[in-house]
Amino acid sequence: MTAMYVVIGVLVLVALWAVLAYNALVSTRNKVDEAWSGVDVQLKRRHDLVPNLVETVKGYAAHERSTLEAVTEARGAAEAAGEPHAVERAEARLTSALGAVNALAEAYPELRASENFQRLQAELAEIEDEIQASRRIYNANVQAYNTRIQVFPTLLIAGPMSFSPREFFEIEVAAERAVPQVAF
Amino acid sequence: MVLGAAGTFVYGASQRSLAIMAGGPAVVVLAAVIACWVLADRGAATRFYRHYAQSLGLVYWPRSSLPALTPLLGAADRRWIEHWMQGALSGEPEIGGGIGQLVLEEREDDKRKARYRLTICVADLEASIRRFHGVFLRPRRGLIAPVPNWIRRGTTRAIQVESTAFSERYELFVADDQDEVVARQLLSPSLVVWLAEHPLVPGFELRAGMLVVYVDRSLSDEGNLTYLLDATRRIAARVLGEVADAAARPAA
Numbered sequence: 058m059t060a061m062y063v064v065i066g067v068l069v070l071v072a073l074w075a076v077l078a079y080n081a082l083v084s085t086r087n088k089v090d091e092a093w094s095g096v097d098v099q100l101k102r103r104h105d106l107v108p109n110l111v112e113t114v115k116g117y118a119a120h121e122r123s124t125l126e127a128v129t130e131a132r133g134a135a136e137a138a139g140e141p142h143a144v145e146r147a148e149a150r151l152t153s154a155l156g157a158v159n160a161l162a163e164a165y166p167e168l169r170a171s172e173n174f175q176r177l178q179a180e181l182a183e184i185e186d187e188i189q190a191s192r193r194i195y196n197a198n199v200q201a202y203n204t205r206i207q208v209f210p211t212l213l214i215a216g217p218m219s220f221s222p223r224e225f226f227e228i229e230v231a232a233e234r235a236v237p238q239v240a241f
Numbered sequence: 242m243v244l245g246a247a248g249t250f251v252y253g254a255s256q257r258s259l260a261i262m263a264g265g266p267a268v269v270v271l272a273a274v275i276a277c278w279v280l281a282d283r284g285a286a287t288r289f290y291r292h293y294a295q296s297l298g299l300v301y302w303p304r305s306s307l308p309a310l311t312p313l314l315g316a317a318d319r320r321w322i323e324h325w326m327q328g329a330l331s332g333e334p335e336i337g338g339g340i341g342q343l344v345l346e347e348r349e350d351d352k353r354k355a356r357y358r359l360t361i362c363v364a365d366l367e368a369s370i371r372r373f374h375g376v377f378l379r380p381r382r383g384l385i386a387p388v389p390n391w392i393r394r395g396t397t398r399a400i401q402v403e404s405t406a407f408s409e410r411y412e413l414f415v416a417d418d419q420d421e422v423v424a425r426q427l428l429s430p431s432l433v434v435w436l437a438e439h440p441l442v443p444g445f446e447l448r449a450g451m452l453v454v455y456v457d458r459s460l461s462d463e464g465n466l467t468y469l470l471d472a473t474r475r476i477a478a479r480v481l482g483e484v485a486d487a488a489a490r491p492a493a
Contacts, residue, residue, distance in 0.1 A: 091403035095430055190430035194404040201405045 078214045085202045089223055092195035093141070096226060099188045100135065100148060106184065107132040107151075110158060110177050117168035118161055128154040141226050148228045155181070192226055199223045242273040286324065286461070293463060294326035297470075299339065301326050307363065311446035311453050312377060316391030317345035317357070330364060332474040336481075338364040338452075340470060342459055347389065357388045360460040362473040363453050368484050370450040375416025376424045377446045378436070380457060381409065388457045402428055407437040416448065427483050435475065441465065443472045452477055 111125050131154040135147040159178070162169040169175075203222045206215035214220075249265025287303060294301035305325035309315030320343065327339035340362040347354045377392055397414040400421055415424045427447075436443070445454045454473040460466050 085405065088403055088405050088408070091401075095403050099430065187430050190432075190434045193434050194407075194430055198403070198405045 075214055078211050079218065082202075082205060082211065082215055082218070082220050085198070085205050086220065089195070089198045089202050092191070092198040093226075095191040096188070096195050099184060099191045100144070103151070103181070103184045103188065104132055104136055106177060106181055107155075110155075110174075110181070113171065113173050113177060114158055114161060114168060117171065117174075118165050121161055124154075124157050124161060128158055130154075141224055145226060145228060152228055188228070192228065196225045196227075199225055242270060245269040245273070289461075290324040290326065293466065294328075297326065297328070297331065299326040299328035302341075305341065310449040310451045312391050312393070312397075312448075313343070313359075313361070313446050313453055313455060314451075317389060318348040319346040320344065322361070330362075330470060330474060330477075332471075336364045336366065336474075336477050338362065338473070340466060340473075342461075343455070345389065345391075355389075358459040359388060359455050359457050360466070360469060361453055361455040362469050363451060364473050364477040365450065366447070366452050366477055366480055366484075367450040369447065369452075369480050372423055372484055372487055373427070373447050373480065374419040375414075375446075375448045376419060376427060377414040377416075377444075377448075379412050379414065379444045380442045381412050400424065402433060404433050404437060407433050410437055410442060411444070423483075423487075427480065429479065429483075432476070432479050439472065441468055441472065443469065443476075445476055447480060452480060 107128060111128055114121070115125060128151070131147070131151040135144070135151045138144040138147040162174065162178075205211055206220045206222065246266035246269045249269055250262050253259070253261030253263075253265050291301045302325040303323065305322045305327075306320070307314050307322060314320070322341040322343050325339055325341035328337070330336050330338045330340075340360070343359045343361045345357040345359070347356075375397065377397065379392060382390065392414050397416055400413050400415055402408060402411075402413055402425070413424075413428070415421060441456050441460075443454050443456055445452060447453075452473070454469065454476055456469060460469060
């Protein structure tokens with residue numbers, strides 16, 4: 058009889074642990090989803106800024122059509138992207154295109170001096186900071202979640218309950234990834 | 242000290258007690274050394290804070306008090322501020338405020354039960370009154386918390402922030418009449434990351450136009466006090482930035 062009580066007690070404890078572990082996994086996964094929506098909000102802010110930026114630049118550098126079209130196309134592609142990987146690629150493209158617009162300002166002093174352009178640049182810089190921060194939050198959450206589903210004993214719950222690993226989100230521009238060459 | 246030691250020695254002799262003759266002067270000397278040490282320590286602390294205040298262009302008060310505008314400033318049975326340095330907190334934007342050591346005292350049957358020391362930095366952000374009715378960020382309390390719990394759950398509610406690292410470090414509460422979305426807007430991703438990595442783990446309370454940034458221990462060196470001042474400026478700038486953004490946004 059005592060042995061049966063011990064077995065029942067152990068089973069109850071295991072069941073309790075399973076419930077707590079499952080809830081912790083759900084909570085961590087929700088944090089990842091929330092963090093992704095945080096990234097999404099900041100990306101949307103950047104997308105919303107692009108038309109104003111293009112219009113402002115057009116006023117001073119109308120014949121730089123190809124650069125401006127590239128930005129508009131990149132923005133469209135970024136808005137259409139859904140999965141983190143697709144978003145990653147599209148946002149990297151948009152970042153490159155925006156970099157080209159910024160470079161235009163060097164060739165057009167009037168554009169550089171424009172108050173509206175400066176304000177948009179400042180706003181864009183602030184949004185870039187927020188994107189970077191929200192991306193760090195998302196990646197930290199992904200790391201916490203992925204670790205949790207891969208370590209013992211929570212993997213015993215994560216596997217059967219279909220908690221699959223998430224992917225990190227990186228916006229990398231090819232030019233930024235390249236190792237700088239230093240010559241002496 | 243000499244008179245006291247001699248007195249206890251003579252008293253011991255009159256009582257024919259070797260213990261009093263030997264122990265009495267020793268106790269008197271020890272008491273005098275402790276008293277001198279305490280007085281010297283207090284004097285050194287006062288000099289340090291006075292010079293620190295002077296270097297920042299702040300006015301030094303050995304002891305002061307603040308109105309209980311936030312839960313922390315109304316915590317415990319008795320409270321006061323030691324080494325209060327008040328004035329314009331230099332930086333961008335320049336804001337009025339002060340920094341000092343908040344002492345909280347819990348009492349029972351008119352006797353001191355416990356005393357806690359925190360370092361606080363206060364910024365006057367009157368412009369935030371309408372937008373922020375109560376946002377309270379508290380370092381997460383472990384099993385043995387160094388300070389009492391002063392946030393009452395009846396008038397506040399907890400909200401979650403999307404960062405795991407942040408949530409492991411902090412608890413966020415808002416007043417019942419605080420718009421939750423507005424509170425979340427204040428905690429922008431960059432502020433969340435910054436707070437989640439800040440070595441001092443500063444908490445803050447924002448209510449009635451007063452921002453109180455605090456650490457739940459006493460900071461008594463220039464480096465850490467300056468670090469807390471910088472943290473206050475950073476959070477204050479974020480609050481004022483959010484207020485300005487909200488004012489610039491077209492009304493819905």
